[in-house]
Amino acid sequence: xxxxPRREFILCALVHEYIRTVEPISSGYLVENYQLGVSxxxxxxxxxxxxxLGYLKQPHTSAGRIxxxxxxxxxxxxxxxTETLTLAEKRLIHRFYLEINKEMEDLIRETSSLLSRLTNxxxxxxxxxxxxxxxxxxxxxxxxxxxxLLALITDxxxxxxxxxxxxxxxxxxxxxxxxxxxxxxLAKSSPDCIHDIVEQLFQLLPGRESLIxxxxxxxxxxxxxxxxxxxxxxxxLLLQQPEFRSLEKVQALFQVFEQGxxxxxxxxxxxxxxxxxxxxxSENEQLGMEDCSLVIASYQVADKSLGVLxxxxxxxxxxxxxxxxxxxxxxxxxxxxxxxxx
Numbered sequence: 499x500x501x502x503p504r505r506e507f508i509l510c511a512l513v514h515e516y517i518r519t520v521e522p523i524s525s526g527y528l529v530e531n532y533q534l535g536v537s538x539x540x541x542x543x544x545x546x547x548x549x550x551l552g553y554l555k556q557p558h559t560s561a562g563r564i565x566x567x568x569x570x571x572x573x574x575x576x577x578x579x580t581e582t583l584t585l586a587e588k589r590l591i592h593r594f595y596l597e598i599n600k601e602m603e604d605l606i607r608e609t610s611s612l613l614s615r616l617t618n619x620x621x622x623x624x625x626x627x628x629x630x631x632x633x634x635x636x637x638x639x640x641x642x643x644x645x646x647l648l649a650l651i652t653d654x655x656x657x658x659x660x661x662x663x664x665x666x667x668x669x670x671x672x673x674x675x676x677x678x679x680x681x682x683x684l685a686k687s688s689p690d691c692i693h694d695i696v697e698q699l700f701q702l703l704p705g706r707e708s709l710i711x712x713x714x715x716x717x718x719x720x721x722x723x724x725x726x727x728x729x730x731x732x733x734x735l736l737l738q739q740p741e742f743r744s745l746e747k748v749q750a751l752f753q754v755f756e757q758g759x760x761x762x763x764x765x766x767x768x769x770x771x772x773x774x775x776x777x778x779x780s781e782n783e784q785l786g787m788e789d790c791s792l793v794i795a796s797y798q799v800a801d802k803s804l805g806v807l808x809x810x811x812x813x814x815x816x817x818x819x820x821x822x823x824x825x826x827x828x829x830x831x832x833x834x835x836x837x838x839x840x
Contacts, residue, residue: 501553506576508534508544509553513565513573517814520740522562567779567813570791574776574817582818583826587616591826595834602626602656607729609807609831614732616823619811625727626656626804633684638677638713643667648716653799658720665708672706676713679703692717741789741812769796769806774825779813789813793820795828799835807831 501509511532512523525541528534534541545563548554553569556562565573583591594612598605606625613621637649644667650658679702683695692714699710736742769775777785777792785792793815794808807828809820 501548501551501572504534504536505544505548506572508541509548509565509569510573510576512545512554512563513569516564517816520814522557522564524562527562565813567781570778570813570817571781574778574821577818577821582816583822587823588826591616591830595830598834602652605831605834606805607731609827610729610731612731613807613809613823613827614735616827617809617811617816617820618732618735618738619809619815619820620733620736621731621807621809623729623731623807624805625729626652636677636680636684636717638673638680640668640670640673646673648713648720650717650720660716660720662712662716664712668706668709672703672709676703676706676710680713736810739812741814769794769803771796771798771801771803772825772829774821774828776817776821791815791817793817793824795824797828797832797835799832804835 508528511528515523515527515531525538525545528541529536529538545554548569549556549563552566553572554563555566557564591612594608598608603625606623610621610623613619613623632653633650634653635651637647637651639647639649641647641661644664646662646664646668648660648662676699679695679699680692683698684691696710696714700707703710772795774793774795777794779791780788782788782790782792787810789812790810791813792808792810794806796803796806798804808824809815811820
């Protein structure tokens, strides 16, 4: 149901003040702090109507009112200008990605810390799924006659490593031949393509079938492991929010995030390039996070979505700041990955 301009303004003013003060807001407070051009009695009647419509609730009979999830949704939808990042904050984000010289894993991990520091909310960043990337290089490094190191490097700069213990000793020359064959046949291909060339590898290295199977199975294992990887920054900040003083609530949230890419699958259908999505309270029921709000966006390379980043906080979060921060960080991370991709 759409609200008339005056009613919507009063609702948004109340939501803004509640986010700022964490206190129920009265009609008198709004009249004193906003030029509404109407009496306190008129504002009181408007608040009562907004409560009946489901946008507000009154925690106690004598208290002011606070927003419901529907009230927060109306407020978020009304935010036409969410540009609340300062010039200094924008420079900090830009410099962070300009100066960073780390492997992909560190880049993703530190992005979650950056988001959290800028907003004082918990942040989550889902790493790119290897199955969405192209293989740039495969390294097979001889450690000992029975032990090798497998390293997968993707076009987005992601590196997956695994130490393999072999059933039979291997010669460095055979290892070099297998590495060369893998790189010749898989360069700029999806990692899934490895199963299409197994027979070719058997013919190239007869008698080394056990080595080839070990490497192929290990590549599959790396893919499965990396597809569940995500980074959670600022978890302790949740405990500072009044809504999350209960340890049980925080533990329940962590259990949701432990399921990693199941969460991403539920959210991914709503994500579009350069669009920030806000999920408020009861809208997260399927995720088991009815007391929280999520502000999320995808990051991409060459118009291909690689992963998701976002903020997690109480429904009483500063949405304007959260939306602008998530959007700007996603944009800068995408540009950084684009430069690596090129």
